[in-house]
């Protein structure tokens with residue numbers, strides 16, 4: 001059975017005291033939890049948030065990494081450093097990295113491999129633009145973006161989570177319908193089956209991201225192929241993020 005993962009991507013938001021208050025609220029509420037909980041603060045705050053959530057059910061992730069080991073790469077952060085400050089997870093290929101920083105599948109495949117090599121669990125984000133959906137290219141785009149898994153073996157897939165994040169739904173308030181989400185997730189699971197095997201496809205978690213809120217989370221998370229949520233805006237406040245985690249707990253119970 002796939003355990004639901006509720007992940008918060010704080011992006012370039014929250015100063016130190018705000019992140020501390022939020023992480024304290026989450027860690028205080030969830031000493032243990034039926035679903036997995038992950039927060040991804042901005043990199044200067046990873047160590048601080050990591051100390052706050054230590055010993056709770058809340059896990060720590062970074063929003064990005066560079067694939068090379070340490071060296072002369074000004075401004076970059078490597079997997080060793082993320083492990084060193086207590087990260088268990090890293091996001092790779094978020095649409096904002098693809099759109100604003102020109103990150104493409106070949107680079108992302110190296111980042112995914114580097115994350116795994118350093119013992120991190122990797123969330124590989126994929127998703128189509130609005131124009132691509134309107135042109136009927138959603139599946140072709142998703143298939144192409146699965147190239148981020150180019151260097152990942154079947155055994156390593158145990159440490160990979162896929163996040164389907166339609167770009168037109170990120171930060172826009174427009175959420176994919178449950179049917180659109182389920183359809184894309186089922187397609188991605190089919191891709192995992194053809195790239196790997198039925199076993200890998202049925203064991204790999206696929207998260208939905210794109211304007212997930214307290215009031216739509218339960219319906220989305222109850223879809224058979226939706227195994228969690230990657231949450232941006234609604235992860236910045238304790239009450240809204242906790243409401244989504246609680247929806248995850250309910251969905252997990254429904255799925256048995």
Ligand code: PEP
Pocket residue numbers: 009165169170171172173209210211212230231232233234
């Ligand atoms: C995201 O950035 O991954 C995201 C899903 O953002 P939001 O929830 O704000 O749409």
